[in-house]
Amino acid sequence: xxxxxxxxxxxxxxxAMEKDIAFKVEDLNxxxxxxxxxxxxxxxxxTHSVTAIIGPSGCGKSTFLRCLNRMNELLPNFRIEGxxxxxxxxxxxxxxxxxxxxxxxxxxxxxxxxxxKSIYENVAYGLRIQGIKKRDLLDNIVEMSLKKAAIWDEVxxxxxxxxxxLSGGQQQRLCIARALAVEPEVLLLDEPTSAIDPIATGRIxxxxxELVKSYTIVMxxxxxxxxxRVSGSTAYFLLGELIEFDETSKIFTNPGDRRTEDxxxxxxx
Amino acid sequence: MTKxxxxxxxxxxxxxxxxxxxxxxxxLGIVGVLLFETVGFFKTVPLLDFLTDTxxxxxxxxxxxxxxxxxxxxxxxxxxxxxxxxxxxLISAIYLSEYASRRVRTIxxxxxxxxxxxxxxxxxxxxxxxxxxxxxxxxxxLSGFNALSPGIVMGIMIVPIVSSLSEDAMHAVPAGLxxxxxxxxxTRLQVATQVVLPAAFSGVVSSFILGISRAVGETMIVAxxxxxxxxxxxxxxxxxxxxxxxxVQVSMGDTPTGTIEYQTIFAAGMSLFLLxxxxxIVSYLLRKRFREVYD
Ligand SMILES: Nc1ncnc2c1ncn2[C@@H]1O[C@H](COP(=O)(O)OP(=O)(O)O)[C@@H](O)[C@H]1O
Ligand SMILES: [Mg+2]
Numbered sequence: 001x002x003x004x005x006x007x008x009x010x011x012x013x014x015x016a017m018e019k020d021i022a023f024k025v026e027d028l029n030x031x032x033x034x035x036x037x038x039x040x041x042x043x044x045x046x047t048h049s050v051t052a053i054i055g056p057s058g059c060g061k062s063t064f065l066r067c068l069n070r071m072n073e074l075l076p077n078f079r080i081e082g083x084x085x086x087x088x089x090x091x092x093x094x095x096x097x098x099x100x101x102x103x104x105x106x107x108x109x110x111x112x113x114x115x116x117k118s119i120y121e122n123v124a125y126g127l128r129i130q131g132i133k134k135r136d137l138l139d140n141i142v143e144m145s146l147k148k149a150a151i152w153d154e155v156x157x158x159x160x161x162x163x164x165x166l167s168g169g170q171q172q173r174l175c176i177a178r179a180l181a182v183e184p185e186v187l188l189l190d191e192p193t194s195a196i197d198p199i200a201t202g203r204i205x206x207x208x209x210e211l212v213k214s215y216t217i218v219m220x221x222x223x224x225x226x227x228x229r230v231s232g233s234t235a236y237f238l239l240g241e242l243i244e245f246d247e248t249s250k251i252f253t254n255p256g257d258r259r260t261e262d263x264x265x266x267x268x269x
Numbered sequence: 270m271t272k273x274x275x276x277x278x279x280x281x282x283x284x285x286x287x288x289x290x291x292x293x294x295x296x297l298g299i300v301g302v303l304l305f306e307t308v309g310f311f312k313t314v315p316l317l318d319f320l321t322d323t324x325x326x327x328x329x330x331x332x333x334x335x336x337x338x339x340x341x342x343x344x345x346x347x348x349x350x351x352x353x354x355x356x357x358x359l360i361s362a363i364y365l366s367e368y369a370s371r372r373v374r375t376i377x378x379x380x381x382x383x384x385x386x387x388x389x390x391x392x393x394x395x396x397x398x399x400x401x402x403x404x405x406x407x408x409x410x411l412s413g414f415n416a417l418s419p420g421i422v423m424g425i426m427i428v429p430i431v432s433s434l435s436e437d438a439m440h441a442v443p444a445g446l447x448x449x450x451x452x453x454x455x456t457r458l459q460v461a462t463q464v465v466l467p468a469a470f471s472g473v474v475s476s477f478i479l480g481i482s483r484a485v486g487e488t489m490i491v492a493x494x495x496x497x498x499x500x501x502x503x504x505x506x507x508x509x510x511x512x513x514x515x516x517v518q519v520s521m522g523d524t525p526t527g528t529i530e531y532q533t534i535f536a537a538g539m540s541l542f543l544l545x546x547x548x549x550i551v552s553y554l555l556r557k558r559f560r561e562v563y564d
Contacts, residue, residue, distance in 0.1 A: 113445040116468050117364035126453035
């Protein structure tokens with residue numbers, strides 16, 4: 001596999017590492033019951049860039065991503081050590097409101113999961129639970145979010161239709177619009193294109209290239225070409241450890257670790 | 270080689286078909302008997318009288334055959350029961366499905382379901398000799414027999430029907446949908462009421478309708494505690510009689526077969542059957558209308 005360097009996303013890939021830091025992860029250990037899923041992770045994730053997380057199945061990619069907006073806490077046997085500093089504060093600090101964390105750090109899942117409501121109500125959901133009721137304000141934000149998610153033209157005439165009637169790729173863009181509606185600073189995506197077809201995948205990648213201008217994006221992907229196409233930096237995980245983190249162009253052309261090289265050249269995983 | 274096996278398969282198939290046929294035939298038989306006797310009844314009593322007369326006194330010398338008093342009794346006790354069972358059942362379901370830990374759920378759910386396993390005659394006397402006197406302390410005008418007390422007790426009995434089926438429906442909502450809610454900054458209550466509940470809507474409505482059917486059909490509790498006095502009223506504090514209680518009252522007496530008194534049971538039973546039949550159809554339509562497709 002030869003990744004196409006010219007398509008790498010970051011506005012200036014060679015300086016990706018010098019950008020501001022969105023997440024400063026320090027000595028992160030994560031356990032599910034007795035089993036340790038992440039080991040001593042230390043990494044600085046840059047702002048306004050797409051960071052790709054790659055690695056074989058079960059190596060802890062999703063676990064890591066879900067630590068960044070405290071989604072893992074919903075699991076009963078989950079335990080975490082270490083710090084994740086976001087906006088100057090450890091998001092796991094006792095006095096941090098988890099609701100606030102999740103509003104500022106949005107998430108899109110592997111399988112599109114629109115609510116069984118109308119297209120409009122899906123996007124308006126996050127605003128409604130914040131108590132926003134004014135119709136014109138809702139209308140505005142819904143339209144803006146659908147436009148940002150590049151799905152407005154396809155759904156503008158049927159906002160009242162059920163979201164579940166959309167195609168898989170449209171549902172996923174709707175989920176992105178839904179996440180954008182609450183105006184997060186970060187978008188976390190867990191293999192957002194693994195359940196949809198190649199054309200829809202292309203549209204979402206295009207969308208991510210657009211969104212990264214205003215958002216910090218962290219994306220788990222199974223697809224190394226995708227990481228090469230859209231990300232500015234890449235983290236390679238293996239068996240719960242962060243093996244290597246660097247600019248995507250460097251990871252794919254001149255990896256610093258033998259195990260990374262084995263993985264990206266397809267000798268493993 | 271495969272002959273004996275095919276033969277066994279065939280036998281099983283026929284056996285299963287015959288069992289299914291048997292239950293269909295039994296149902297048809299019941300409806301047939303109901304229809305036959307009901308037709309006999311309407312040869313004596315005009316349908317219009319049956320539907321509009323405001324008195325039901327077939328066992329008295331001055332006979333009236335208006336079904337409305339019995340229907341008002343059924344309506345009253347059912348409404349009271351559902352006013353108890355819907356909120357309590359739904360809240361229990363939300364608690365069990367969205368809040369309780371797995372351990373709490375495995376303990377609480379069977380306990381709740383025991384409520385549905387208590388013989389209704391026990392509930393009946395519970396209403397008559399415990400709940401009614403208790404209510405009389407708060408409501409001075411309450412008769413010894415009334416719709417309120419058996420209605421409330423019936424509601425308690427129906428709580429597990431509503432909670433158990435609603436909880437099953439809510440439990441079946443995909444975890445991914447709930448995560449979608451949490452990821453947008455929802456609280457648990459918001460996820461429960463605004464993501465899970467709408468997604469489980471058809472199941473929840475079915476549980477409501479099943480609860481209503483159960484209340485409409487309930488006999489023993491109302492026969493014991495509501496008074497056996499047909500009365501066209503919506504006052505929950507006075508003695509009334511439900512359709513079912515009337516049927517059991519006549520069945521327990523020594524009414525000779527073929528008389529008009531005897532046929533009233535079937536006319537009342539037919540009305541009840543039509544009512545629950547309509548409820549079932551409504552439930553089916555709602556389920557079809559609101560079924561959400563998850564793959
Ligand atoms: N809820 C859970 N309970 C127990 N173990 C889990 C749970 N979720 C994930 N794991 C385990 O943690 C490890 C990492 O999983 P995950 O983060 O999902 O990997 P990936 O996304 O890279 O495939 C795996 O070994 C997996 O079996
Ligand atoms: Mg994963």
